[in-house]
Amino acid sequence: MERFQDDDAGYERWLAAHPDLFVLNTARRPAPNYLMLHRATCRTIAGTPARGTRWTGEYIKFCGQRTELEKFSQARVGGTAFPCRLCL
Numbered sequence: 001m002e003r004f005q006d007d008d009a010g011y012e013r014w015l016a017a018h019p020d021l022f023v024l025n026t027a028r029r030p031a032p033n034y035l036m037l038h039r040a041t042c043r044t045i046a047g048t049p050a051r052g053t054r055w056t057g058e059y060i061k062f063c064g065q066r067t068e069l070e071k072f073s074q075a076r077v078g079g080t081a082f083p084c085r086l087c088l
């Protein structure tokens, strides 16, 4: 699993390299009330940011296998990763 914070270029490189993996979008300080799981190909987490001007600023991204992101959410943040309605 990789973590992207204040690194939009690195995040976009990761997305391009891993279209088959998943992205957990969460607050800069991860909290159980916002853990959104997306496919790396989801249009809401690529292209032009809908929230703010950066992808890895106010919100940050954990990227990897779906199972490891779900386990991370439970074990480290204490919440459930909510599947994006558009891509999952």
Ligand SMILES: [Zn+2]
Residues within 6 Å of the ligand: 037, 038, 039, 042, 043, 044, 084, 085, 086, 087, 088
């Ligand atoms: Zn999505």
